[in-house]
Amino acid sequence: xxxxxxxxxxxxxxxxxxxxxxxxxxxxxxxxxxxxxxxxxxxxxxxxxxxxxxxxxxxxxxxxxxxxxxxxxxxxxxxxxxxxxxxxxxxxxxxxxxxx
Amino acid sequence: xxxxxxxxxxxxxxxxxxxxxxxxxxxxxxxxxxxxxxxxxxxxxxxxxxxxxxxxxxxxxxxxxxxxxxxxxxxxxxxxxxxxxxxxxxxxxxxxxxxxxxxxxxxxxxxxxxxxxxxxxxxxxxxxxxxxxxxxxxxxxxxxxxxxxxxxxxxxxxxxxxxxxxxxxxxxxxxxxxxxxxxxxxxxxxxxxxxxxxxxxxxxxxxxxxxxxxxxxxxxxxxxxxxxxxxxxxxxxxxxxxxxxxxxxxxxxxxxxxxxxxxxxxxxxxxxxxxxxxxxxxxxxxxxxxxxxxxxxxxxxxxxxxxxxxxxxxxxxxxxxxxxxxxxxxxxxxxxxxxxxxxxxxxxxxxxxxxxxxxxxxxxxxxxxxxxxxxxxxxxxxxxxxxxxxxxxxxxxxxxxxxxxxxxxxxxxxxxxxxxxxxxxxxxxxxxxxxxxxxxxxxxxxxxxxxxxxxxxxxxxxxxxx
Numbered sequence: 294x295x296x297x298x299x300x301x302x303x304x305x306x307x308x309x310x311x312x313x314x315x316x317x318x319x320x321x322x323x324x325x326x327x328x329x330x331x332x333x334x335x336x337x338x339x340x341x342x343x344x345x346x347x348x349x350x351x352x353x354x355x356x357x358x359x360x361x362x363x364x365x366x367x368x369x370x371x372x373x374x375x376x377x378x379x380x381x382x383x384x385x386x387x388x389x390x391x392x393x
Numbered sequence: 394x395x396x397x398x399x400x401x402x403x404x405x406x407x408x409x410x411x412x413x414x415x416x417x418x419x420x421x422x423x424x425x426x427x428x429x430x431x432x433x434x435x436x437x438x439x440x441x442x443x444x445x446x447x448x449x450x451x452x453x454x455x456x457x458x459x460x461x462x463x464x465x466x467x468x469x470x471x472x473x474x475x476x477x478x479x480x481x482x483x484x485x486x487x488x489x490x491x492x493x494x495x496x497x498x499x500x501x502x503x504x505x506x507x508x509x510x511x512x513x514x515x516x517x518x519x520x521x522x523x524x525x526x527x528x529x530x531x532x533x534x535x536x537x538x539x540x541x542x543x544x545x546x547x548x549x550x551x552x553x554x555x556x557x558x559x560x561x562x563x564x565x566x567x568x569x570x571x572x573x574x575x576x577x578x579x580x581x582x583x584x585x586x587x588x589x590x591x592x593x594x595x596x597x598x599x600x601x602x603x604x605x606x607x608x609x610x611x612x613x614x615x616x617x618x619x620x621x622x623x624x625x626x627x628x629x630x631x632x633x634x635x636x637x638x639x640x641x642x643x644x645x646x647x648x649x650x651x652x653x654x655x656x657x658x659x660x661x662x663x664x665x666x667x668x669x670x671x672x673x674x675x676x677x678x679x680x681x682x683x684x685x686x687x688x689x690x691x692x693x694x695x696x697x698x699x700x701x702x703x704x705x706x707x708x709x710x711x712x713x714x715x716x717x718x719x720x721x722x723x724x725x726x727x728x729x730x731x732x733x734x735x736x737x738x739x740x741x742x743x744x745x746x747x748x749x750x751x752x753x754x755x756x757x758x759x760x761x762x763x764x765x766x767x768x769x770x771x772x773x774x775x776x777x778x779x780x781x782x783x784x785x786x787x788x789x790x791x792x793x794x795x796x797x798x799x800x801x802x803x804x805x806x807x808x809x810x811x812x813x814x815x816x817x818x819x820x821x822x823x824x825x826x827x828x829x830x831x832x833x834x835x836x837x838x839x840x841x842x843x844x845x846x847x848x849x850x851x852x853x854x855x856x857x858x859x
Binding site: 302306307308309310311312314316318342343344351353355357358359360362364366367368369370371372373374375376377378379380383384386387 | 449450451452453454544545546547651654655657658659660661662663664665679681712755757759765766767768769770785787834835836837840
């Protein structure tokens with residue numbers, strides 16, 4: 294199943310001007326557990342989608358919020374010449390079609 | 394008696410028996426404070442109204458230029474609304490990160506509006522002004538004594554970058570606001586500040602535990618964003634000595650345990666800890682419980698005082714003047730070859746505009762419909778039916794940037810290539826002129842932590858009687 298078909302929220306946003314964070318929030322605990330236990334959302338799987346090394350990506354499981362957070366370094370700092378997304382709010386799309 | 398003196402006196406007398414009610418009126422003052430929810434919040438007799446007014450999120454332009462991100466009329470409307478509300482109830486109004494970025498020009502523009510409203514409405518009050526500009530000599534001395542550290546792999550800071558920055562601010566914490574509240578004020582307008590300090594300073598100084606106070610502040614600084622559905626309406630937090638209850642002042646917005654817990658994720662790289670200048674908030678053992686379908690009670694946040702305060706500092710420097718070209722294309726042959734064609738035109742333009750001048754500019758492209766948005770390369774199998782092309786030039790002067798984009802427009806429009814059918818022109822312009830001078834371009838060149846031995850000196854307080 295694709296992530297976009299069962300996650301409640303798939304979003305990205307800056308966490309400071311040098312990183313963005315991807316939050317994936319699920320409708321219920323079962324969906325959260327399914328995603329958290331799958332191999333699809335590991336740093337190794339996410340890294341190539343964003344063109345960075347796996348050891349620069351942090352994945353945090355947050356069961357209280359039924360959420361998985363992924364922190365990715367920005368290759369261009371927010372607002373620097375050449376930036377494409379000052380708020381980092383449109384960098385979630387590579388996750389949408391991940392198979393869980 | 395000032396509002397802060399009245400509230401401090403009230404809590405000194407209540408001796409811990411009464412909870413404190415804090416109204417989070419706005420997460421971004423100047424973008425509109427919905428009146429029904431704000432009025433409903435006032436009816437609950439809060440002890441403090443807090444408003445966050447700025448952020449680093451909108452990018453370096455505002456900090457660098459000194460301009461507000463919000464429209465003057467909307468900013469004035471919001472300021473009038475919260476001023477009148479707080480003065481009527483005789484409770485402190487606390488506004489942090491004034492004027493979008495919280496440096497001197499932003500603060501002065503905000504204060505000018507506040508003074509004007511006071512004059513128009515015949516309001517009289519004591520205004521505490523907290524400044525957040527970092528003295529360049531103080532910062533350079535901190536660099537020399539290893540008192541400056543990079544955040545998130547930012548390059549090390551040096552004296553040249555300090556001098557190049559148009560504005561440098563530090564995020565003040567609770568102690569600055571507490572100094573102002575202690576001095577006796579009705580309204581506090583602060584430069585760049587930690588969002589949380591706006592709301593947590595008063596509860597913390599009248600004896601409520603800092604952990605829950607900071608956690609409450611972290612949530613209500615975004616108004617009702619922690620609710621389902623999330624929104625901009627005012628939110629009320631009721632804090633006691635164990636925890637706090639959240640309730641949106643808009644009836645359709647529900648603060649549920651999951652929606653509130655999930656808010657800890659927002660714009661944070663770590664949902665379990667929040668680093669502040671004066672300490673660290675640990676949310677690892679926080680719990681969220683529903684009181685009913687609209688209210689959630691939160692307990693368990695733990696505050697740990699910092700051994701020495703480190704202040705987050707932000708600065709932006711100008712990198713040139715920006716001009717852009719806006720145009721579209723629907724030609725499949727042009728779209729298929731656009732990367733090569735844009736490169737060819739860059740070369741043609743360079744040969745022309747650098748005939749008698751140095752190559753002193755950068756020209757770059759975003760091709761929307763193809764790869765304008767994503768930060769990482771996009772591979773797609775089919776070409777889009779249409780594409781929007783934005784050319785961006787950054788040059789030493791506005792005239793030079795305009796020269797480059799105007800020349801680019803003409804040569805891109807008429808650029809010939811193998812297989813071209815549309816010899817009338819390669820581009821569609823929705824209007825003319827399609828070239829726009831945007832103004833100065835900035836980049837963040839300070840995003841560091843600075844050790845601060847004397848927070849009082851760093852964030853000075855002035856009191857003005859209106």
